[in-house]
Amino acid sequence: MANDAKKIRFAPNGNIYIAPAPVDGATGGTVVPIDLGTVDTAPAGYKAVGYADESGVTITPAVESKPVTAWQSAVPILYNVESASFSVKATLIETNELTTELFFGAQWEEVKGQDNTPTGIFRLDLSSTPEFKEISIVVDWNMAAIRYRCVIPRAMISDRGAIQLQRSESGKYELTLEALDFQGRLGYLLTNDDIIPTAKP
Structure with missing residues (x-):
């Protein structure tokens, strides 16, 4: 196949969307998207x-993978899969309710005053015995009309970077999310890219 510069792809535009993880076999929860949706529009529930x-x-x-060796061969005769993973890593720079709750692993609660009156002050408690929260993640990116969507139905935050408070640089929330099994899959990709030949009738 000849070299084709038109097949070089960039990702100048994109979005990250988060929702509660769907519950396998249950109804009424998050429904993971199965199409490309609309540019800059969150999938339903995200x-x-x-x-x-x-x-x-x-x-x-x-x-x-782990090599399987045999007496009769100086090289492995096959490789056996030991584990598989699918991860998404990003550093978020907007400070909002969603990013801060993801980063700190807890929810904001309004501090109540006397007679249970609202105070406009919010508190986020960091538990000494934190619970892992399952989420669903969708990453969209596009180059002009060429679009891609990565969907991970179930994931957990496996790593968080340190947040640095500086005078001249915005706060950053570095997160790594690892996929969990969902109906035998870690996740999937969707695209309208023409890299896939159209099936002949």
């Missing part, structure tokens, strides 16, 4: 996390 820093989003599918 919320946009806002701006990510200029490094964008890192999507990493990985498979770890």
Whole structure:
């Protein structure tokens, strides 16, 4: 196949969306998207996390394998899959309710005054025995009309970077999300890119 510069892809535009993870076999919860949707519009039930820093989003599918050796061969005769993973990493730079709750792993609650009156002050408690929360994540990106969507139905935040408070740089919320099994899959990609030949009738 000849080299084709038109097949080089960039991701100048994109969005990250978060929702509660669907409950397998249950109704009324999050329904993961199965189409490309509309540009800059969150899938039903999802919320946009806002701006990510200029490094964008890192999507990493990985498979770890172990070689199987035999007496009759000096090289492995096959490789056996030990584990598989699918992760999304991004550094969020908008400070809003969603990003801060994701980063700190807890929810904001309004502080009540006397007679249970609202005070306009909110508190986020960091538990000494935190519970992992399952979420669903959708990452959209496009180059002009060419669109991609990565869907991870179930995920957990596996790592958080440190937040630095500085005079000349905005706060950043670095998050790594790892996919969990959902109906035998870690996630899937959707695209309208013409890299896939159209099936002949």
